[in-house]
Amino acid sequence: MNGRRNLINNLLFGLGLALMIAALYMVFMYVPTEKSMGIVQRIFYFHVSLAWVSFLAFLVTFVFSICYLRKRLLKWDYIAHASAEVGVVFTTLVLITGPIWAKTAWGIWWTWDARLTTSLVLWLTYIAYLLVRGYATEPARGARFGAVVGIVGFIDVPIVFLTVNVWRTQHPTTIIFTDGITAPMLMTLVVCIAAFTVLYVLLTAQGAGLKSLETSIKRLKIRRTG
C-alpha cells in the first residue's frame, strides 16, 4: 500500500517536473511575443493556469466537504483542507500576477470586474475557512466547521459573479490576443495548465498525507502519556 503510494507520488513528481520545465521553456523561449502587449503578456500563461487551478482546488474542497459531512471519513477532510490551503496560495498568486499584467495591458492595477472581484471574494472566503479551522476549539469541530464554510462559501461564487457582472456592466473586456489565439500560444497555455494541475494534485496529496501523519502522531502521544 505504502510502496504503491510512493510510486504514484514519484511518478506525479516526475511528470510535474517535466511539464513545469516544458512550460517554462515554452513561455520564455518558444511562444512568440504578443504584438500589442509585448513581453508582459507572457505572464498570462501562468496567471490563467493558476486561476484555473485555484478554482479547481475550491471545487475539490466543496465536494470533499460534502463527502466528509455525509460519511465522516477523516481522509476526506484532509483532502478538503489541503486543497483549500493550495487554493489560497494559488489565488494569492493569481491576485499578484493579475495586476502586473493589467497595469501594462489596461493601464490600471485593479478593476472591479466580475472575474477580479469574484477571485478576491473567494480568496477572503477561503482565508476565513483556514482561520475557522485554526481557531476551532478542537480538531473535530474544526473539520465540521471547515466543511460547512467550504460548502457555504463555494455556493456564493456564482451569485457573486452574477451580481458583480450586473453591477459593472462597463467592465473592460479581457483582450488577451489582438490577433486571436495562435497555435503556439494555445499549446503553451495547455502545457502550462497541465503543469500547474499536476503540481496542484501533488501538493494536495502531500498536504493531505501530512495531516494524516500529524493525526497519527497526536494519537501516539496521547497513548503514551494517557
Place this chain on the structure above:
Amino acid sequence: MSTFARIITIFWKDILTELRAREVVTSVLVFSLLVVVIFSFAFSTRIDTAELVAPGILWAALTFGGVLGFNHTFAVEKENSRLEGLMLCPVDRAVIYWGKLAGSFTFTMVVAIIITPIFLALFNLPLFLPRLLLVIGLASLGFAAVGTLFSAVAINTRARDIMLPVLFLPVVVPVVVAAVRATAVVLADKSWSDMLTWLQIMIAFDIVYLVVSTLVFDFVVEE
C-alpha cells in the same frame, strides 16, 4: 406541537429575553448610528453629494451593525449552558435554526426601521420611501440567514468576536452590492424596473442561503 409552533416558541423566547434585557437592539442601534456619523465625516458629505454616497453609508452601517447583532445570536446561549438546554429540546435542529433566524431577522429589521428614517433625515432625503422597506426586508433576511449560521460556528472558536465578521462579510457581498444599488434606485426615485434585477438577486440569495443553512446547521451544532 406543529413545526411552526415550535419555531415560534424558540422565536418568542428570544423576543422575551430581548424585551427584558434590551441588549441587542439598543447596542446595535447606537453602533449603527455611530457608523453613519463616522462615514459622513469620512466622506465629508454635502447635500449635493448625499445621493451618491448615502446608499453606501446606510448599508455599511446596517452591515456592520448586523455583524454586531449576529455575534449576540448564539453568544447569549453560551451563558449558563443555555445552548445545551436548547439542544436538548426534542425538536429538529432545523427548527432551532429557524427559531433563532426569526429572532435575528426581527432584531435586524427593528434596527433598520429605526435607523433608516434618522439617516434619511440627517442627509435631508425624503423620509417616506415604502419601497426601501422591501429592500431592507430582503437584505435583512439574507443577512440573518448567513449570520445565524455563522454565529453558531463562531461561538465555538477562539477569538469568536473576530471570526464572525471574517466569515460573514465575504459571503454577504452580493447582498450588500444589490442592496446598495436598489437603495440608490429608490433614493433617485426611479422606476421599479430599474431595481428589479437587484431584488431578484437578493431573493435568489435569500432562498439559496435559507435552504443551504437549514441543511448544514445540524453539522454545526451537533455534539
